[in-house]
Amino acid sequence: MTVYYHRLDEEMMNFILRSPGFIISSSVTGILGEVIETGNSTTKGESMRVLIVDDEPELSEQIAVILRQQQYTVDTAGDGALALEKIFTDPYDLIVLDIMLPEKDGFAVLGELRGNGVAIPILMLTAKGEVANRVKGLDLGADDYLHKPFSMAELLARIRSLLRRSYEQTSPFLIIGPICLDTNTRIVTLNNEPVNLTPKEFSLLEFLFYNRNRAISRFNMAEHVWGEAFDPFTMSNNIDVHIKNLRRKLEDQSGRIIVTVRGVGYMARDEQA
Numbered sequence: 001m002t003v004y005y006h007r008l009d010e011e012m013m014n015f016i017l018r019s020p021g022f023i024i025s026s027s028v029t030g031i032l033g034e035v036i037e038t039g040n041s042t043t044k045g046e047s048m049r050v051l052i053v054d055d056e057p058e059l060s061e062q063i064a065v066i067l068r069q070q071q072y073t074v075d076t077a078g079d080g081a082l083a084l085e086k087i088f089t090d091p092y093d094l095i096v097l098d099i100m101l102p103e104k105d106g107f108a109v110l111g112e113l114r115g116n117g118v119a120i121p122i123l124m125l126t127a128k129g130e131v132a133n134r135v136k137g138l139d140l141g142a143d144d145y146l147h148k149p150f151s152m153a154e155l156l157a158r159i160r161s162l163l164r165r166s167y168e169q170t171s172p173f174l175i176i177g178p179i180c181l182d183t184n185t186r187i188v189t190l191n192n193e194p195v196n197l198t199p200k201e202f203s204l205l206e207f208l209f210y211n212r213n214r215a216i217s218r219f220n221m222a223e224h225v226w227g228e229a230f231d232p233f234t235m236s237n238n239i240d241v242h243i244k245n246l247r248r249k250l251e252d253q254s255g256r257i258i259v260t261v262r263g264v265g266y267m268a269r270d271e272q273a
Contacts, residue, residue, distance in 0.1 A: 080104025114141035174209040208268035
């Protein structure tokens with residue numbers, strides 16, 4: 001079922017986020033492509049503070065409402081100068097930063113933050129799909145990129161992933177059950193014995209482990225591991241082959257850890273999380 005909206009109040013959003021199977025589409029901005037609630041457990045934001053920097057007030061407010069429903073503390077800024085003022089005044093755990101901003105654009109904000117040693121994770125939003133802009137942002141120190149129009153479900157997943165990386169970066173190890181993944185040496189062990197993975201298999205496993213207990217679509221996995229080089233016509237089969245190889249090498253043929261989520265993709269299940 002699809003719900004079209006112009007503006008969502010918190011009561012309506014609370015209802016939608018509790019209702020499995022709903023897809024929300026914006027008929028106004030075309031930016032919020034969809035919100036998909038799969039029924040899986042959601043990692044709550046708890047006391048995490050997020051700053052949304054975008055010059056479209058309605059879009060910022062719609063994102064803020066949804067993030068607050070996930071228990072994030074959210075502030076907004078409509079231009080680059082105000083964003084810098086807030087960031088240098090208040091502590092934030094993550095910044096969602098649009099490129100096209102008045103006063104100072106997103107690139108200028110990003111450059112000033114990184115130039116001053118501010119290491120807060122930054123997710124950049126842009127309507128520009130050119131590779132050059134994406135490369136420029138990453139070179140300036142952006143942690144991730146998301147193009148408009150985007151899926152709200154993907155935005156939430158990327159926010160969780162960046163926050164998780166930020167708080168796990170003190171340890172290079174990702175561990176689920178008997179599987180240990182060292183993100184520094186790119187070595188994987190099973191019951192303390194090394195497992196030989198290809199670079200793509202390692203990247204796929206790392207992405208799943210970072211997003212443990214979250215259903216990840218085949219498209220998102222392909223986009224993360226292969227980037228813009230992936231072939232949409234062979235993507236699904238390619239992902240399935242890599243997952244099959246991972247399960248075989250990790251002695252997880254039954255899919256106890258790398259779980260198939262029907263109609264979505266796969267999930268790394270951590271029963272201890």
